[in-house]
Structure formats: structure tokens, C-alpha cells
Amino acid sequence: MGIPISQMWTVATYVLGQKLRGRKRYPLVLMLEPLFRCNLACAGCGKIQYPAHVLKQELTPEQCFTAVEECGAPMVSIPGGEPLMHPRIGEIVNGLVARRKYVYLCTNAILLRQKLEEGLFTPSRYLTFSVHMDGDEQQHDFAVCREGVYQVASEAIREAVGRGFRVTTNTTLFDAGGATALRAFFDEMMKLGVEGMMVSPGYAYPKAPDQASFFRERLKTNRLFQMILSNRRRGWRFNQSPLYLEFLMGLRDYECTPWGNPTYNVFGWQKPCYLLQDGYVDTFTELIEATQWDRFGRASGNPACQQCMVHCGYEPSAVNHTFGSPGGMLATIRSILFGRYRDPNAAEQLTDDAQQPHGPMVQLGLTVEGQPIDSPTEAA
Ligand code: SF4
Ligand code: SF4
Numbered sequence: 003m004g005i006p007i008s009q010m011w012t013v014a015t016y017v018l019g020q021k022l023r024g025r026k027r028y029p030l031v032l033m034l035e036p037l038f039r040c041n042l043a044c045a046g047c048g049k050i051q052y053p054a055h056v057l058k059q060e061l062t063p064e065q066c067f068t069a070v071e072e073c074g075a076p077m078v079s080i081p082g083g084e085p086l087m088h089p090r091i092g093e094i095v096n097g098l099v100a101r102r103k104y105v106y107l108c109t110n111a112i113l114l115r116q117k118l119e120e121g122l123f124t125p126s127r128y129l130t131f132s133v134h135m136d137g138d139e140q141q142h143d144f145a146v147c148r149e150g151v152y153q154v155a156s157e158a159i160r161e162a163v164g165r166g167f168r169v170t171t172n173t174t175l176f177d178a179g180g181a182t183a184l185r186a187f188f189d190e191m192m193k194l195g196v197e198g199m200m201v202s203p204g205y206a207y208p209k210a211p212d213q214a215s216f217f218r219e220r221l222k223t224n225r226l227f228q229m230i231l232s233n234r235r236r237g238w239r240f241n242q243s244p245l246y247l248e249f250l251m252g253l254r255d256y257e258c259t260p261w262g263n264p265t266y267n268v269f270g271w272q273k274p275c276y277l278l279q280d281g282y283v284d285t286f287t288e289l290i291e292a293t294q295w296d297r298f299g300r301a302s303g304n305p306a307c308q309q310c311m312v313h314c315g316y317e318p319s320a321v322n323h324t325f326g327s328p329g330g331m332l333a334t335i336r337s338i339l340f341g342r343y344r345d346p347n348a349a350e351q352l353t354d355d356a357q358q359p360h361g362p363m364v365q366l367g368l369t370v371e372g373q374p375i376d377s378p379t380e381a382a
Contacts, residue, residue: 005198005241008127009077009104016076017325027261027290029075030318031106033276035267036061036094038083041112044146046204049083057083059268063093069266070103072286077104079132079263086113092122099128106132108172110146114158118165130168130241132200133159137173138187141180156194163195170241172200181229182356188238198241201230202313203250205277219309224252229355232348234341242313244337245330246320250311251343258299258307262318264289274298276314278306 013030020028037060038049050057061069070078078098085091086109098105111133123129136145139152162169171191175184191199203223227250240247248254260275270282271289275298283289299315300307307315323330 006127012076012104013321014325017321021326027295029073029262029264029286030321031077031079031263031314032070032073032075033263033265033314034061034066034069034078034080035082035265036066036080036085036088036091037268039087040082040084040110041087042084042110042146042148042151056268060088060090061094061266061268063090063097066094067097067101069271069286070098070101073264073266075103075264077106079106079108081108084110084113086117092117095123095129099126102128104128104130106130106170108132108134110134110151111155111158112151114155115161118158118161118167123167125166125168127168130170130197131159131162132170132172133196135171135173135187135191136175138183138190141183141187145174159191159194159196169196170198170200171196172202174202174204175226175230180355180358181226181352184230185235185352189235192237192239198239200240200242200313201227201247201250203227203311205310205312220311221252223250223311225351227251228345228348229352232343232345233352234343236342243317243320243324244334244341245323246313246317248333248337249316249320256316256319256323257301258310258315259318259322260295260298260315261290261293262322263314277310277312 017028017030035049037057038052039057040047040050043050080091080095085107088094091107095105095107105128107129109131111131114131114133117123133155134146135152135155136142142152142155143149159169159171173184173187188199203226227247231247231251245254249256258275263276264286265272265276266286270284271286272282273280273289273293274295278298280293280297283292296302298304298307300310310316324334325331
């Protein structure tokens with residue numbers, strides 16, 4: 003398990019506290035986007051296409067602190083754009099650490115080494131660099147549309163780990179990229195000394211008009227994750243809910259919890275989730291009270307939600323299951339203690355996969371012929 007006990011304890015007591023108060027909708031992780039600018043231009047990124055006047059905008063540290071306090075979530079994820087391009091990112095991160103929030107700074111790591119050398123950050127159990135790595139060197143450089151980025155990011159990870167920082171990786175999975183290569187990539191990341199890894203399928207607005215196609219897409223995603231996450235190697239650690247990983251493998255089903263990871267950015271609080279943009283409101287209270295939550299999630303029938311299995315919607319459901327029932331807690335403990343997930347069928351599929359030619363790589367949810375994504379994907 004790649005999550006420190008102190009952090010698990012904070013989350014557990016927070017969730018139980020919310021349940022004791024009878025709060026139906028509560029946030030777990032605030033997705034704080036202090037800017038949309040980036041020093042990469044990945045194909046399919048839904049953030050960097052904003053017009054120049056939006057890309058120039060930034061949240062101030064004060065706006066960030068107000069949002070964090072309003073929201074009250076114990077964890078704050080800082081995606082972007084590239085947060086290390088924010089001129090006051092040190093102030094923002096240090097202010098959140100001082101408020102004892104568990105901060106995950108999501109970065110493509112191009113600037114990480116430089117910022118570490120400048121002494122912008124101090125190691126803390128509250129601060130984790132979550133480095134965007136979409137697979138091995140070939141997969142990652144293809145995904146970010148620039149050669150050499152994998153090497154730069156690997157060096158930055160080594161540097162940050164060496165300086166005593168908590169470092170994780172976050173990987174958005176690409177179809178046809180090769181399950182075997184991804185497993186080798188996990189080995190590589192563990193060798194670099196990361197605390198844990200995070201994986202998620204990408205999100206793409208579905209073009210398929212019928213439920214059967216949606217169902218096929220989800221099965222395809224399940225099959226890929228079965229190959230990758232069954233028969234796990236002993237050394238692998240994931241910085242995620244074990245039950246969410248079981249959901250990705252098709253071993254359990256969840257409904258989305260879109261309020262679990264609310265998003266705040268230069269436009270305000272984004273309705274209803276990190277992926278969809280159904281308007282913005284000024285306060286977190288308004289977000290919770292004014293959003294028509296029953297219009298979202300798979301059960302709503304909303305086409306935009308039918309293929310989605312992304313962590314920002316489903317990981318809160320898994321965490322809620324863990325702390326919301328003895329069965330969920332037992333399943334989590336069982337996974338932590340014994341979770342190798344032996345599966346001869348998955349091993350056989352993996353052998354076949356290794357013999358297949360792979361490529362072109364396509365983000366899960368898109369077809370080779372598909373049009374560019376018209377809704378935001380997970381950014382770095
Ligand atoms: S299912 Fe996905 S797209 Fe729909 S509300 Fe949940 S997280 Fe957002
Ligand atoms: S996906 Fe992330 S790293 Fe790539 S351009 Fe978008 S914000 Fe930058």
C-alpha cells in the first residue's frame with residue numbers, strides 16, 4: 003500500500019466524521035487548478051486550448067486558501083496546466099502545507115529539478131509531487147508529443163526522492179499501448195523509488211450513441227486493467243484506493259460520486275466535476291446545493307457519463323465504500339494484505355498481448371478514427 007498511515011488516518015477520521023454528522027455530500031479531494039498554462043502541448047489536452055486571455059489568468063494564493071477553507075477537504079490536488087509555471091506556486095503549496103492539507107502537486111516535472119534547486123519546497127509528509135508519466139519512454143513521449151520528456155521526468159523524480167520528498171506517479175492509460183510495456187514501466191517507477199503509483203483510464207466524450215457500445219467500451223477498459231493489475235508483482239505500490247483498482251478490473255461496480263473531487267479554477271467552482279463543464283458558481287456551498295446531481299453519473303443516463311471510469315468520479319465512491327460498511331473495510335484490508343490478484347486467464351491474455359503489434363496509441367474511449375476529444379481530459 004503506497005499511502006502513509008498518518009494520511010489514511012486523517013482521511014478515515016474525516017469520512018467517519020462526515021458520516022456521523024449525517025452529511026450526504028462531502029468532498030474528499032479538492033482539485034485546485036491555479037492556472038491553465040503549460041510548457042507541453044499534449045494532444046487531447048482540454049486545458050491548453052483556452053484563449054490567450056484565459057491562459058494568462060492565475061489564481062492568487064489568497065483565492066486558493068479561501069477555496070481550500072471553504073471546501074474543507076483533507077486533500078488538495080493541484081493539476082493544471084503546469085502548476086510549477088505559476089509564479090507564486092511556492093507560496094500556495096507552503097500555505098496549504100501549513101494548513102495541514104495533504105497536497106498532491108501534479109506536474110509534468112520539466113521544471114521540477116530547477117524548482118528543487120531553487121529551494122522552493124521543503125520535504126513534508128503533507129507534500130507529494132505527483133509526476134505525470136503515461137507509460138514507458140516510448141508511450142510517454144508519444145502521449146506528451148515531445149521526445150525526451152520521459153528522461154527529464156525520470157531524472158526529476160530521482161532528484162526529488164533523493165532530497166526526501168514524497169513522490170508518486172500518475173498515469174492515464176492509453177489503449178493499444180501494450181499492457182506488458184506498462185507492467186515493465188511500473189517496475190521502472192518502483193526502482194526510481196516512488197512511494198506509489200496512480201492509474202486511471204482517460205476520459206473522452208463518447209461518440210457511441212447506444213448503450214451496447216458504452217458497455218463494450220467499459221469491458222475493454224476492464225480487460226486492459228485485468229491484464230495490467232492481475233498477478234501483481236510484489237514490489238508494486240499504488241497510491242490509490244484498492245477498491246477503485248478492483249472497479250477498474252471489473253471486480254466490483256460503483257456509481258460516480260461527482261462531488262467527491264470538486265474543482266476550483268479561474269472561472270470559479272466547476273459544475274459538476276473535473277471533466278464536465280456545466281457552468282460555474284461562486285461558492286462551494288452553491289456548488290453542492292445548486293447542482294442537479296441526479297443529471298450526472300451512469301444511472302442518470304447522461305451520455306457524457308456512460309463510459310467514464312475516471313478516478314475523480316469513482317475513487318471517492320470506493321473510499322466511501324471502505325469507510326461506509328464493514329464489508330468495504332474488510333475488502334480493503336484483504337486487498338492490502340493479500341492483493342496479488344492471481345488470475346490465469348489474465349496471464350494468458352497478457353502473453354497474447356505481448357505478441358501483438360501495438361499502435362497507434364489512442365486514449366481509452368476514443369477510436370482510431372475518432373475525432374479529437376471535445377471535453378477536457380485529465381491534465382497533468
Ligand atoms: S461519471 Fe465521470 S463525467 Fe460523469 S459526473 Fe461522474 S466523473 Fe463526471
Ligand atoms: S495534459 Fe497536462 S502536461 Fe499535457 S499539455 Fe495538458 S496540462 Fe500540460
